[in-house]
Amino acid sequence: MRQTIDRFADLCETAAAWEVDEISFNPLGGRDRPAFFPSHQLEAAAFERFRNELPALRQRMAARGIAIVGDDRYLDRIASAIAGQARPIADCRPGERFLFIDIDGRIGPCHFTLDRHSVRAGPDFGRDGAAAIPAHLARNRAAQPHPACSDCQQTNLWGKFKRAPKGEPG
Ligand code: SF4
Structure with a gap:
């Protein structure tokens, strides 16, 4: 969220001290809470900064045996949500790979x-x-x-848990 995104690296450092293997992230939901969401939703500039700094953070974490998952497609999905751009999925093949x-x-x-x-x-x-x-x-x-x-918001279909640079189609 807006108030915490710049502390993600600190959170990763804390998690590393707990000896976790993998870290995932996702933006705060809350469009159904109009009194809360507008003042807490991610801003484009902060997310762009996060995205630019992510490779170096990933390298630091990888050196300690920790993967930060979420591929480029997932990052694109988040950027689109911030920008209000819809991203459809024609057929997610429900039940075949996830439920x-x-x-x-x-x-x-x-x-x-x-x-x-x-x-x-x-x-x-x-x-x-x-x-x-x-x-x-x-x-x-x-x-x-x-x-x-x-405008599919099911983030696991957008590479949320993938380590590859580019995700497969959902
Ligand atoms: S995950 Fe849900 S919203 Fe996304 S394409 Fe499938 S049914 Fe639609």
């Missing part, structure tokens, strides 16, 4: 689209059990496209 399960037992691609795309464990799956989840999700997704997919 989201909420506290009420709804299973879907992400929490943004549970209202239209989710299934529930049990009767929804029939005899095929969990192996049928991708087909169910794909059917629901095709039947009821969701506006959230026109």
Whole structure:
């Protein structure tokens, strides 16, 4: 967030002292909190500074055996969010490589689209059990496209946990 991004390197140093293996990061959410978000959201200049300093920080951490994950595609995704630029994903292939399960037992691609795309464990799956989840999700997704997919905010699809310089398509 705006008030903490410049202390990320300090946080990494602290985490290094705890002997962690891997560090990930993501911007503060909160667009649903209009009284809070505008004064705490990331600013473009601060994020650009963060991005420019990240390679050197990564090298320092790597020398201590710690990976800071998140590839270029993830950094681009964050920059787009700050700039208000939408980034769609045409087909995230829900259930094939990842799932989201909420506290009420709804299973879907992400929490943004549970209202239209989710299934529930049990009767929804029939005899095929969990192996049928991708087909169910794909059917629901095709039947009821969701506006959230026109600006997909599911960060794990954007290379959040990747170490490679460039991520694969989501
Ligand atoms: S918002 Fe993203 S993760 Fe969620 S269903 Fe749409 S494309 Fe998939």
